[in-house]
Amino acid sequence: xxxxxxxxxxxxxxxxxxxxxxxxxxxxxxxxxxxxxxxxxxxxxxxxxxxxxxxxxxxxxxxxxxxxxxxxxxxxxxxxxxxxxxxxxxxxxxxxxxxxxxxxxxxxxxxxxxxxxxxxxxxxxxxxxxxxxxxxxxxxxxxxxxxxxxxxxxxxxxxxxxxxxxxxxxxxxxxxxxxxxxxxxxxxxxxxxxxxxxxxxxxxxxxxxxxxxxxxxxxxxxxxxxxxxxxxxxxxxxxxxxxxxxxxxxxxxxx
Numbered sequence: 080x081x082x083x084x085x086x087x088x089x090x091x092x093x094x095x096x097x098x099x100x101x102x103x104x105x106x107x108x109x110x111x112x113x114x115x116x117x118x119x120x121x122x123x124x125x126x127x128x129x130x131x132x133x134x135x136x137x138x139x140x141x142x143x144x145x146x147x148x149x150x151x152x153x154x155x156x157x158x159x160x161x162x163x164x165x166x167x168x169x170x171x172x173x174x175x176x177x178x179x180x181x182x183x184x185x186x187x188x189x190x191x192x193x194x195x196x197x198x199x200x201x202x203x204x205x206x207x208x209x210x211x212x213x214x215x216x217x218x219x220x221x222x223x224x225x226x227x228x229x230x231x232x233x234x235x236x237x238x239x240x241x242x243x244x245x246x247x248x249x250x251x252x253x254x255x256x257x258x259x260x261x262x263x264x265x266x267x268x269x270x271x272x273x274x275x276x277x278x279x280x281x282x283x284x285x286x287x288x289x290x291x292x293x294x295x296x297x298x299x300x301x302x303x304x305x306x307x308x309x310x311x312x313x314x315x316x317x318x319x320x321x322x323x324x325x326x327x328x329x330x331x332x333x334x
Contacts, residue, residue, distance in 0.1 A: 116296040121303070124296035132285070132297075136304045139270055139282040142198055143308075146205025147266040154210040154258070158217025162251075163243050168222055179211040184272050191277045201273040201281065208269035209262035216258035220251025256320035263312045267305055 098118050104110070105117040112120050125132060157175070161167050183204055190200035224247050232242050274283025282301045289298035 113293050113295055116299055120296040121299045124294065125300040125303075128297055128300070132300055132304060135280060135282050135285045135301070136308065138280045139267070139274065139305065140308055142201045142274075142281065143205050143263075143266045143270040146202040146270065147209055147263060149202070149206045150210035150262060150266065151213060151259070153206070154213025154262070155217055155255075157210075158214040158251075159221065159243075159248075161214070162218035162221025163247070165222075168218065172218065175211065175214065183208045183269055184276075187273050187276050190273075196277050196279070198278075200277040201270045201283075204269040204273040205266040206269075209266040212258040212261045212265070213255070216254035217251050220254040221247045224250065252324045253320070256316055256324060259316045260313050260320075263316065264309045267309045271305055 102118045105115060106119075110117075116124075157171070161171050161175075186207060187200055187204060190203055194200055194203070221243060224242070232246065270281065271283040271286070274281035275287050276283075278284050282305050285301045286298050289295070289301065
């Protein structure tokens with residue numbers, strides 16, 4: 080196997096090693112399935128409860144996508160506003176940083192009071208936890224535009240708006256896709272956390288339900304499903320990034 084092929088398959092190889100060791104340790108040490116289920120037990124319960132898991136997974140997925148979609152719109156708008164103005168960057172960025180430091184799980188009870196139990200709190204939690212990376216990366220991409228390049232464009236007759244739209248935004252695309260890959264994983268976290276306390280559907284609800292009935296294999300199945308959905312979306316954004324911003328990755332491609 081060539082080094083390039085090995086690098087491509089290395090995540091799957093590592094996962095296989097982890098699963099095999101996990102199975103051997105839990106089986107060999109006789110660990111109770113109520114404490115730490117083996118991969119075979121998780122697989123068995125995944126198959127047995129596949130319809131239930133798929134129903135909850137679909138609910139978590141579309142709720143996450145709604146919150147994530149809102150996060151993209153708001154994050155890009157705020158990032159453009161902050162990154163295009165030194166005054167806005169100085170005034171808004173510190174406040175947004177302070178807001179991001181607040182634990183988003185603490186907002187769930189407040190959102191339940193405002194919106195009731197259901198989709199609303201989950202969507203807003205996914206949005207609140209995922210818009211910040213998008214906003215920061217767009218703002219950084221615009222705010223770090225080289226002054227020399229901007230001066231040259233101004234001499235050539237470009238206005239500030241032209242510089243931002245035709246140079247700043249394209250330059251920010253690698254930052255943007257990087258933020259999407261981070262934000263989508265956070266969005267799934269936000270949705271799941273909200274569903275654990277403010278919903279009767281979704282993977283978060285499934286985790287609580289399975290835990291209370293001591294079906295730990297089912298609980299681990301829910302965790303794996305969330306991880307799989309987040310990983311799939313991460314890989315999708317990575318693929319789109321390579322197709323649309325190949326100019327920013329010439330060095331890595333040649334390597």
